[in-house]
Amino acid sequence: MKSNNKENIYWRSNIKYVSVLLLFWFTFSFLFGIVVKDFLNQFSIGGFKLGFWFAQQGSIYVFVILIFIYVRLMNRLDKKHGFKN
């Protein structure tokens, strides 16, 4: 009975969003910028080696985008469940 009230549904959607976004967070910084950067460095965009670019530029842009995606998703979720927005 407890698990299906609106608070719990809201919370489970939130957890789902957070998990997916944190997966992207990890991939674009730790994975592309550090773990596989030597592999990515074979490729380049403009004068940047790709792995280096993710480490010093790309990851930061992705961080900003991820937060704004979360803001939009949560604002929509708040509205759907009738929480004050």
Add this chain to the structure above:
Amino acid sequence: MGIQSWTYIIVGVTFAIYIGIAIWSRVKSTKEFYVAGGGVGAWANGMATAADWMSAASFISMAGIISFAGYDGAVYLMGWTGGYVLLALLLAPYLRKFGKFTVPDFIGDRYYSNNARLVAVFCALLVSFTYVAGQMRGVGIVFSRFLEVDINTGVIIGMLIVLFYAVLGGMKGITYTQVAQYCVLIFAFMVPAIFISIQMTGNPIPQLGFGDQLNDGSSMYLLEKLDNLNVELGFNEYTDNTKPLIDIFAITLALMVGTAGLPHVIVRFFTVKKVADARKSAGIALLLIAILYTTAPAVAAFARTNLIETISNKPYHEVPQWFKKWEDTGLISFNDINNDGLINYVNSEDNELYVDRDIMVLANPEIANLPNWVIALVAAGGLAAALSTAAGLLLVISASVSHDLIKRVLYPKISEKAELTAARISAFFAVCVAGYFGINPPGFVAAVVALAFGLAASSFFPAIVMGIFYKKMNKQGAIAGMLAGIGLMLFYMLKFKFNFFGGGDSSSYWFGISPEGFGTIAMFVNFIVALFVMNITSPTPDHIKKMVDNIRIPENE
């Protein structure tokens, strides 16, 4: 007009603005003093958070550090921005919903224990004092280099300004001065960066110029040139790592988690009107921070290329005027070992040139021959960065004493008015202590700043995250986890930074991880110890579980 006159004018005008804001935003209640009445808009809070976060280190030192570290500098770039994703997704909205004044408030209430509160107060004070000493020193250094006053006089002027608006206006005064300070510091950082980007690559956007071709006719990419120069002089390729990748991974994660756990950053999200604003202002803050953080690595690459080309293998008697000027301050020095009159800058014992990292931002406009007003602007920007961070930290210190210690533990019956007076008095003492450390900096400041991130990562972050996402976590688990995390972090720092417990060097690091990155390990230890202790102790009471349910959702309509 000379550099000096320009500096006096620009610094004078910005200080007048800060004082004007302080007088306009005087406060009368503790809620206004601690969290600016909880009525700050998302944009204002985003700007204030950005200024709060970007310290003298971000403004003055970071580009220089990257300039010498090359790829390895990414630990700061990713570490000090990626933490905002954690903040926005895991902490800020829920702490706003919780709706009290401080981080120890949350820890103490959520873990229904004044012992947990006291552990949190201890961590908050340790982290904040460490940090603030560095900021005051930064203020003194900027004053002494640009206005040629004594460093100590500079520290005292900085103290008086901060004292004025922090004591009078509390969080409200601090918030709105930080908004102004953000504008000053970002303008001051971007103008020289854009000038230099145009000079070197013809591209007005530093982030793109960074990956563009040089406009010296060679049509070579800037980074390719820099890689070659570095290799010629015996350094690693600029775009390649010097530290082991596992250490880079650990440092980045420790800085991210530490950022998300720093009390002076977290407390900014208590000041907004509603939960949705907390999320939004975290995004705005990171956007505004990213402007500087994506420019800094470009400045680093421009400055290094410029420096090598201007100085390396050139006769000493022909060096430009800025070289002599900064030589007087000891930030650059030349020792002609082989007596050939040329400046040999190489990565070996034949090296004849010492360059302080800070010079890359401070002297960059002069190296690039930019107009005097741009050079003066850098001074105002450095001061804005240092003062805004110092003020944010001082507020955490004063709230920890007057609210967490006096009101919540020692004298719960204290009146509103008396608490406000106590807050002002503790802010006053905090400024004095910070000033003392600014004038007599302990030799271990740099080492301890790294400790501040490690401490925040290994104590606050796990306790707060589990407090929100894991209802079963009880007070015994949380306290044991925090103590284990901090204890291990302190042990590792003392061992490898201060030579206690037998000392050791990089060859004996655990898993190859340096003390800067060890916060990552200590954080995991915190989680594991907390989970283990939780399983063998009494469960969380029901009213606490209800409280957690309540902070997980925004207000009901």
